[in-house]
Amino acid sequence: MRKLIISNLSHSFDEREVLKSLSFAFDGARLAVTGPNGSGKSTLLKIMAGLLLPICGEIVFEIDGVKIDRSYIKSFVGLAAPDIRLYNELTARENLKFLAAARGCKCDISAVLEEVGLLDRENDPVGDLSTGLQRRACLAAALLHDPTVLLLDEPSTNLDGKGRQMLHEVIEKRSETGIVVLATNDPDEAAMCDEWLDLGACA
Amino acid sequence: MKNIKRQSGFGNIVRSAWAVFAKDLICELRARNAISAIILFAVTSVIAVSFTSSVWGGDSDISSALLWLVIYFSAMSGLSRSFVHEDEASTSGTLKLAAQPNAVYLGKLAFNWAIMIAMELVAVPLFVLFMSCKIADWGMFTALLIIGGLALAVSATMAAAMVARAVVKGALFAVISFPLLIPVLASAVHGTSLAMSGQNAASDLRLLVYYSITIITTSLILFKFIWED
Numbered sequence: 001m002r003k004l005i006i007s008n009l010s011h012s013f014d015e016r017e018v019l020k021s022l023s024f025a026f027d028g029a030r031l032a033v034t035g036p037n038g039s040g041k042s043t044l045l046k047i048m049a050g051l052l053l054p055i056c057g058e059i060v061f062e063i064d065g066v067k068i069d070r071s072y073i074k075s076f077v078g079l080a081a082p083d084i085r086l087y088n089e090l091t092a093r094e095n096l097k098f099l100a101a102a103r104g105c106k107c108d109i110s111a112v113l114e115e116v117g118l119l120d121r122e123n124d125p126v127g128d129l130s131t132g133l134q135r136r137a138c139l140a141a142a143l144l145h146d147p148t149v150l151l152l153d154e155p156s157t158n159l160d161g162k163g164r165q166m167l168h169e170v171i172e173k174r175s176e177t178g179i180v181v182l183a184t185n186d187p188d189e190a191a192m193c194d195e196w197l198d199l200g201a202c203a
Numbered sequence: 204m205k206n207i208k209r210q211s212g213f214g215n216i217v218r219s220a221w222a223v224f225a226k227d228l229i230c231e232l233r234a235r236n237a238i239s240a241i242i243l244f245a246v247t248s249v250i251a252v253s254f255t256s257s258v259w260g261g262d263s264d265i266s267s268a269l270l271w272l273v274i275y276f277s278a279m280s281g282l283s284r285s286f287v288h289e290d291e292a293s294t295s296g297t298l299k300l301a302a303q304p305n306a307v308y309l310g311k312l313a314f315n316w317a318i319m320i321a322m323e324l325v326a327v328p329l330f331v332l333f334m335s336c337k338i339a340d341w342g343m344f345t346a347l348l349i350i351g352g353l354a355l356a357v358s359a360t361m362a363a364a365m366v367a368r369a370v371v372k373g374a375l376f377a378v379i380s381f382p383l384l385i386p387v388l389a390s391a392v393h394g395t396s397l398a399m400s401g402q403n404a405a406s407d408l409r410l411l412v413y414y415s416i417t418i419i420t421t422s423l424i425l426f427k428f429i430w431e432d
Contacts, residue, residue: 051299053431074300084296089230101222102302104215125233141297 001064002179003027009057011043018043019199022057028194029175033183035199041183042081044199045151048181049079061149061179068148075103078147080139082154088127092118092137095126096144107144116140117166131158139170148178156186168192216306223302223310227285228317236288237318241281245326248273253333263399266336271392273330274348275355275384277322282359283376285311286367295367304427312360312419319352339401343408347398350411351391357418358383364429386414 004026011019018040033041046052048059050073061068061076068076086095093109100107113119116136121129126137135158142150152171156164171180171192184190231238252269259265289295298307327348331338338344362379369375394407 046296049300051296077300079296079300081296083293084300085293086297087226087230087294088292089233090226094229098222098226099297099301102219102226102298102306104219 001027001062002029003060003062004031004179004181005060005062007058007060009044009047009054009059011040011047011052011054019047019054022199024197026195026197029179030171030193030195031179031181032190032193032196033181033199034185034190034196035201036185039199041199042083042153045079045081045153045181045183048149049077049151050074051079063148063178075145076147077149077151078142078145079151080135080142080153080155081151082135082157084138086126086134086137086141089125091123091125092129092140093122095137096140099141099144103145105145107146109144112140112143115143115166115170117162132160132163135159136163136166139167143170143174147174150174150178150180151183152180153183155182155184156189216303216309219302219306220309220313223298223307224313224317227310227314231314231318237281237284238321240284241277241318241322242325244280245273245277245322246329248276249326249329249333253330257334259334261335261337263337263396266334267392267395267399269334270327270330270336270395271351271388273326274319274323274352275388277326278319278352278355278359279377279380281318282315282356283363283366285315285360286363290367299431304430305423307430308360308364308422308426311364312356312422315356315360315363316353319356320349323348323352336399338399340398340404343398343404344395346408347391347394347404347411350408350415351387351395354387354391354411354415354418355384357415357422358387361418361422361426361429364426383418387411390414 006022006024009019009022010017033044035041043052047054050070090098092113096109096112100109110119113122116139118133118136118140121133126134129137139155155167159167171182174180182189182193190196252273256265256269289298330336359380362376362383365379366375390407390410394404394411397404397407
């Protein structure tokens with residue numbers, strides 16, 4: 001049993017209201033968040049990840065009847081988003097090693113790099129990787145601590161065919177026991193999900 | 204799926220802070236975002252000061268004031284980068300997700316202190332040499348430089364975190380830092396002058412230690428609210 005409950009959630013940047021009294025309940029493994037640019041998809045994912053505090057309202061994740069405590073939310077979520085980047089000066093492996101040490105967890109870095117197809121480029125500085133490979137590295141960072149909730153913001157952007165295939169496999173695998181939330185405007189990706197939350201319709 | 208709860212014990216915060224420090228150090232050694240500017244500024248100022256003011260090298264009051272001016276302005280030219288660079292490179296989100304706020308503060312503080320010591324290792328011997336300074340108490344002089352550097356770093360780290368969100372970062376950093384650092388500069392200049400002339404500077408050193416402890420404690424309480432949105 002996996003649940004996501006959004007209650008009366010609002011957020012704004014200065015005067016601009018991005019999310020307005022959003023309420024939504026989801027019971028499943030894969031949720032697509034859709035909507036036009038500026039409708040608040042990325043903001044919603046950042047609030048879910050604990051990176052932004054909403055002005056009001058709350059988001060609750062429930063796995064097998066156990067609520068995830070918001071004060072520990074960053075331990076349970078993995079977020080891959082275009083504006084959350086790794087350190088260009090470090091290699092992909094060094095980045096993951098740093099993130100594992102910062103989180104205080106013993107993670108299988110090689111397994112994660114292999115999962116995203118980056119094992120053969122693990123010793124290249126992230127700044128030297130192509131944009132698509134950088135997206136894979138960011139995905140690896142989101143998967144590193146084996147999160148219960150995986151949040152992916154426009155995950156297939158800049159990915160080639162193989163990359164998209166890898167991404168679909170990751171989504172399949174992670175949604176077997178956890179929740180995957182995809183912010184996307186790609187109909188193929190949205191079609192993989194159990195339910196859609198259209199922020200354009202909510203506005 | 205297994206969950207790894209974020210550990211919040213002191214040992215885990217220290218290990219996490221060490222990871223942040225090591226990461227910053229490796230990135231700095233590879234990209235040289237701050238250290239080049241700081242050392243260049245320090246060396247240039249020491250040389251400029253020595254050309255015009257070397258006649259006062261024997262006056263401990265003037266020498267210590269000039270020395271700390273060089274250290275202060277060199278520090279201001281680079282320490283603000285610690286958080287600004289994270290925002291500019293879009294890595295602050297990664298750091299926020301991975302490390303607890305206190306671990307980030309302590310890691311950044313350790314990195315800024317290391318930068319201060321590196322700058323002092325270059326600038327102070329040059330200053331002493333070019334200004335022909337006479338140091339009567341080398342032990343106290345060195346201790347004041349190390350602890351004074353820490354006191355500058357603790358305030359600069361907190362100020363850097365605050366200004367990272369602002370639009371006019373450079374100017375704001377100087378404005379916020381200056382009032383915070385007046386007690387540090389006053390004690391450091393006075394203590395260094397006493398150490399140069401062979402008098403007891405223990406009270407100034409103690410004040411710098413107490414100041415650093417106070418600001419670190421306050422920062423550990425407040426940093427979470429500055430760092431997290």
